[in-house]
Amino acid sequence: MSTTVAGLSRRTLSALLWGAVGFMAFLVLVQGYALVVEPLVSIGQGVAVAGLVGGMTAGSAYVLEHRLAVWSARRAMDETASHGGDDKSKS
Template sequence: MNPRTKSALLWGAVGFMAFLVLVQGYALFVEPLVSITQGGAVALLVGVATATSAYAVEHRVAAWSARRAMDEPRSHDGDGKSKS
């Protein structure tokens, strides 16, 4: 499996489970917002949206991060000068 696809699917699983945890936590402390079936359906939509957006955006974030790392000075002491 392509690493980019695998990463997107894993992020989708995280989104799916995070939504279910939030719905369950709300139901425990306040009252149920939705039925189990409705919660599962919305969690599935959240998972698909998360996976799709992760697949579309991940390579851009990685490229931006790499460019930023190349432009960043070696020192992090605040003076902007690199230490040797």
């Protein structure tokens, strides 16, 4: 398994980055709601919920990313095979 920053695997680093995206996206949505309507939660509550959202996003990404990549690769192979593939012997 290849390592990257601080000895983390690429899969772990990717999951942590997705968690950061989930964390920040939730905070942006809460702030946007506060600007348009009224504050939905306090800053502390927003950070706590964003932490939960970020953690769940990171966990989901870690579990599902590999499975989605395998599924996508299999689907691409099936589509290539169903369209005649890349067989150059037919040309």
